Structures are given as structure tokens and as C-alpha cells.
Amino acid sequence: MSAESTSSAASRLSTLTSWNADWSGLRVAVLGLSMTGFSVADTLAELGADVLVFSESAEEEYARLLPVIGARLELGTLQTVPTALSDFAPEVVIASPGFSPTHPVIRWAQDEGIALWGDVELAWRVRDKVVRPDGTPADWVLITGTNGKTTTTQLTASLLVAGGLRAAPCGNIGVPVLDAVRDPAGFDVFVVELSSHQLWYLGLSRPEGEPSPYASVCLNLADDHLVWHGSAAAYRDAKALVYRNTRVACVYNKADKATRRMVEDAEVVDGARAIGFDLGTPGPSDLGVVEGLLVDRAFLDDRARSALELTTVADLQEAGLAAPHIVQNILAASALARSLGVEPEAIRSALQDFRLDAHRIQIIARHRGITWIDDSKATNPHAAASSLRAYPGSVWVVGGDLKGVDIADLVATVGTTARAAVVIGIERGDVVAAFERHAPTVPVFEVDAGETGQVMNRVVEIAAGIVDGEGTVLLAPAAASFDQFSSYADRGHRFAEAVRDWIDRGSADDADRTPPSL
Incomplete structure (x- = not known):
């Protein structure tokens, strides 16, 4: 945008501080068509703005609804600035939260002097x-x-x-x-x-x-x-x-x-x-x-x-x-x-x-002296530390996508209290190395990343064998889930299912060993 156009757009945007302001015809580029992106497009379309959504993918329902509400959709890569975006010459770009400060389109908007908002500002x-x-x-x-x-x-x-x-x-x-x-x-x-x-x-x-x-x-x-x-x-x-x-x-x-x-x-x-x-x-x-x-x-x-x-x-x-x-x-x-x-x-x-949501220090089961706890929502070291302090001496299920965070301090401070560690995820090497350096006396067991479909079944099998009596097994991964699961909730669900399968197998074994009644 030219300096004159940028100044004119800024002047208009400064007046848009009410639902009742004149939003008509405002050219807005919306980045991303998730739940948040659709809420932005829907709001702006209702206000009468000219809305063009750019996304690399889109759920069928959102893609179908956009023209119904009066917005348009451009699908395609955003690793470079689309020609349709620069030709549109937006007065404001509203980005979904996943777009990082270094994303090419975000950098382009800032270099061009285009106002850059999130959904919360709108x-x-x-x-x-x-x-x-x-x-x-x-x-x-x-x-x-x-x-x-x-x-x-x-x-x-x-x-x-x-x-x-x-x-x-x-x-x-x-x-x-x-x-x-x-x-x-x-x-x-x-x-x-x-x-x-x-x-x-x-x-x-x-x-x-x-x-x-x-x-x-x-x-x-x-x-x-x-x-x-x-x-x-x-x-x-x-x-x-x-x-x-x-x-x-x-x-x-x-x-x-x-x-x-x-x-x-x-x-x-x-x-x-x-x-x-x-x-x-x-x-x-x-x-x-x-x-x-x-x-x-x-x-x-x-x-x-x-x-x-x-x-x-x-x-x-x-x-x-x-x-x-x-x-x-x-x-x-x-x-x-x-x-x-x-x-x-x-x-x-x-x-x-009040009750906590699922996957937040949720007790899945107590069976044969073992308490199984799902804290899959513990997606970073700080959250996992809180769980370990609440349940010291547990068998700790840990690992996943570490998001660039060093797990060494967590292992050194509270990981040493674990009875054993069962390590999952694609970054297992970093986790295992942290235990070798900072908690060498804690037994460590790895679950191969190639066993994605059976990860939690192997976790439960290993953990049950470690406890073999009274104790606690704590899923508090200290990492994101997207390396092996669709979400932290999916990770927690799979853990719970594996625990229930283990209990069911044990109950069947007990029934097989029960002598016939006389």
C-alpha cells in the first residue's frame, strides 16, 4: 500500500470502535479458516465488510458456509504471499492465532504497513x-x-x-x-x-x-x-x-x-x-x-x-x-x-x-492396587511438574513434541521422584538423555514411535509390570501430542482405553482361573 493509502486506512480504522460504526466495504483479509477464522469472517460479513479468507485447508462445512454469509475463500499455500492477497489490497489483515510472527504473510502485512489484528481486538x-x-x-x-x-x-x-x-x-x-x-x-x-x-x-x-x-x-x-x-x-x-x-x-x-x-x-x-x-x-x-x-x-x-x-x-x-x-x-x-x-x-x-474437565489429573481407574491418572493436558514441563508434585513416586509417562523446550530442568528437579519413566514420542532421545544426566537411578523404558497405533497399550503393559502391586501411573507428558496423536484429548482417550483393556484382560484371566463350583 502507498503511504497515502496506509494513512487513509488507519484514519478509517480509528473510527471502528463500535458495532454501530460504518464497517461497510472495509477490505479485510482473514488468515485461516478454523473455528476462530470463521467467527471473524462471519462477524465481518454481518457488518457489511468485504471479506476474503485465505487458508491452506478448510473443513467442508466452513467452506460451504462462507459464500452463504457473503464471504469469499482462496485455498492454497500461504508459504508465499498469494497474488490474490496482494491484488485485494486489504485495509486490515485479521490472522488466526496459529500464524506466528515470522510467517511470510504476517511479515508481508507488517512490511506493507497494513493493520494486523487478531480476533480478540475485533x-x-x-x-x-x-x-x-x-x-x-x-x-x-x-x-x-x-x-x-x-x-x-x-x-x-x-x-x-x-x-x-x-x-x-x-x-x-x-x-x-x-x-x-x-x-x-x-x-x-x-x-x-x-x-x-x-x-x-x-x-x-x-x-x-x-x-x-x-x-x-x-x-x-x-x-x-x-x-x-x-x-x-x-x-x-x-x-x-x-x-x-x-x-x-x-x-x-x-x-x-x-x-x-x-x-x-x-x-x-x-x-x-x-x-x-x-x-x-x-x-x-x-x-x-x-x-x-x-x-x-x-x-x-x-x-x-x-x-x-x-x-x-x-x-x-x-x-x-x-x-x-x-x-x-x-x-x-x-x-x-x-x-x-x-x-x-x-x-x-x-x-x-465444580469438577475438572477430562484429561486434567483425572483418575481413570483404581484396579489391583494401581491408580491410573490421566493428565494429558500437561503439555509442558511446568504443568507436568505440578502433577509430579501432587503424585510423587509414580510411574511417569512422559514425552511427545517438546516444542523447543528443554526438559532437563524438569527431570532434574522433580523427575528424580518418579518410580520409573515410560518415554513416548518422536523426541524420546532428548528425554532419555535428560534422565541419564540428571536422574540416572530412575529406570527408563522407551515405547518405539513406530508403534503409533499401539503406543498406549505398550505404555500400560510396561507400567503395570513396573508397579505389579500398589502404586500410581501418571500420564503427564510435558509435551504436545501432535507427533503421535490428533490432540491431547486423543492422547488421554487412548490412554484410558488402554487401561480399560488391561483391566478387562485381567478380569478375563481371573475368570479363566476360577475353579468350577461344586
Whole structure:
């Protein structure tokens, strides 16, 4: 684009801060046709924009619906800039989160001076499509972190609903934020889970496109997605954007110095408070744990001398929510909910009914003294460390696509507590080498990557042979799943199926050995 065209486009985009603004004819190139990409195209088409979607592949349903809603689709490689894209001369490019900063089309857009948005910026600009009875759009609560995002998002939404607010969990959790914003039912609060990829795109926003959340949290920080971001520093900087422009409560993890520094460095709205949480005794303006009680010393008048009880560790234990990292998620969610006025009684009641999703420290079975646990969602070392600390002495099923992250520190710090390790995935060599260097006394067993269809059957067979009595087998891979499985959920499902097959075979063997009745 010429400098004059770029200036004209920027001037127009600065006015597009409402659903009711004039979006007609705006030339928008949408990159990617996943669930997020379709939500972007659908929104823009409804607004009257000229929408051209570029994708290397497309699900049949999305491809069929695009012309119905008034958008067009160009299929083909995006490793170079398509002629159709440059000829289209978009005024704005909106990319699905999978497009990294080094992607050729992203670099082209930046070099050409074309505005580059993610779906979250578009959602913020049109957040007033459905308003509350007082005429204002819903408040936003933003949640990120290396681990625990989805659980905390679900928890926060559940607590808000228990407190009488209409709350919608959305974003990286699986419901595009644009779908939530356009829901005619209307909400009081959007609880938005943000990946580091989505936050990176927010970092490109002009002031009028920057969200100003009611409350925000970064749960923790550990190396992850380093290939996508290019460095640990870039990943950290993206996560820190969650606090930008926060109006009321910046919630941070007192046990994670990086999140404290993020809050200290953040540009927030005057009057926003820093609210800490951890598993220790809380100070004023914190949430924490005292003698088995989860308490709030942040949202009460006499916080210098008293605290409010939220729930007990014993009650969480009964609900399967007492693992230390889950308790941290509960404290973070409670801080966010309390900032919006939810009473302790409502929090206590909601936690009694809350259950974790599948593949998050999920007990699959207890059979013949062996407890089988699926934490396939532990897709990085930080998450796996939390699981290993919750279940020390377990047989650890580990490995997969390490995403450029060095697993050595994990093995050196908590891997040494494992009874044995069963290593899966295409990067088994790096995992085995880490055990040889840092935990040489831990027995290590490899499952060949060539056995993809039978990986989990071999895992269960080996693990059962190691335990051979009382013990725990923990699937906490510390790696992504796409090297051998379609998703972390597929990996967890296959593990559970293999465990059930093993139990069924054992039951059949027992029946064969039972003597006939006299």
C-alpha cells in the first residue's frame, strides 16, 4: 500500500470502535479458516465488510458456509504471499492465532504497513453489539498463564454465575470470543482465556483497539511456545500484556516472581489494585491458605486484621480439587470473582459442584492396587511438574513434541521422584538423555514411535509390570501430542482405553482361573 493509502486506512480504522460504526466495504483479509477464522469472517460479513479468507485447508462445512454469509475463500499455500492477497489490497489483515510472527504473510502485512489484528481486538471493537440493561457492554476478565488457563476460566465463570452474574467463558477455551459477543442472550461478564499467541496480536493494537479489562490474571510463567515466539523473553512479554489497561484488579501469583514483575511494570488504569495469591498465609490484599482454610484478605473492609473464609481444603479434597496447582487456580478464580462482588457463600457453594474437565489429573481407574491418572493436558514441563508434585513416586509417562523446550530442568528437579519413566514420542532421545544426566537411578523404558497405533497399550503393559502391586501411573507428558496423536484429548482417550483393556484382560484371566463350583 502507498503511504497515502496506509494513512487513509488507519484514519478509517480509528473510527471502528463500535458495532454501530460504518464497517461497510472495509477490505479485510482473514488468515485461516478454523473455528476462530470463521467467527471473524462471519462477524465481518454481518457488518457489511468485504471479506476474503485465505487458508491452506478448510473443513467442508466452513467452506460451504462462507459464500452463504457473503464471504469469499482462496485455498492454497500461504508459504508465499498469494497474488490474490496482494491484488485485494486489504485495509486490515485479521490472522488466526496459529500464524506466528515470522510467517511470510504476517511479515508481508507488517512490511506493507497494513493493520494486523487478531480476533480478540475485533471482538473488543464490537463488544457493544449486545448491551446490559443500563446500556453498557459486558465487562471483560482476562486470564492467561503457561498452565491452568482453562480450568481457571471455567472456575471463574462458575463462581460469577453462582454470584448471580451472567458470565460466559470464551476465547482460547474453545468458544471464540466473537461468538460470545454476538450472542443475543447478552452477558454481564466475558471471562476470556487468552493464549500467548492471541496476546501477541493484541500487542500490535492501536489504543482504540486495546481491551481495558475489569480484572486480569497471569497465573504463572514457564518456558513454552518458544518456537512460535522466538525467545523466552518474547513469550514473557506477550503474557504480560494481559494486565495492560486493567481497571480494578491485577491478580498475580505470589509464588511466581515473573507475574509480580508483570503487574509492577504494567500500564493500568489509575486505582487498579494488585491482588496476590499463593498457598501460604495471605497478607492484606492477598488470598491464601491458613490452617486448611482458603481465605480472602483482599476484598473486605478490615483486611489488615481479618479474613473471609471461602472454602476448606477438606471440602476440595472431597470434590477432587485439592491438588496444589488446582488450589492455586481456585484462589486466582476466587480473587477475580470477589473483585466483581461475588460473596464467599456463593464461592463455597459453586466449588462443591465444580469438577475438572477430562484429561486434567483425572483418575481413570483404581484396579489391583494401581491408580491410573490421566493428565494429558500437561503439555509442558511446568504443568507436568505440578502433577509430579501432587503424585510423587509414580510411574511417569512422559514425552511427545517438546516444542523447543528443554526438559532437563524438569527431570532434574522433580523427575528424580518418579518410580520409573515410560518415554513416548518422536523426541524420546532428548528425554532419555535428560534422565541419564540428571536422574540416572530412575529406570527408563522407551515405547518405539513406530508403534503409533499401539503406543498406549505398550505404555500400560510396561507400567503395570513396573508397579505389579500398589502404586500410581501418571500420564503427564510435558509435551504436545501432535507427533503421535490428533490432540491431547486423543492422547488421554487412548490412554484410558488402554487401561480399560488391561483391566478387562485381567478380569478375563481371573475368570479363566476360577475353579468350577461344586
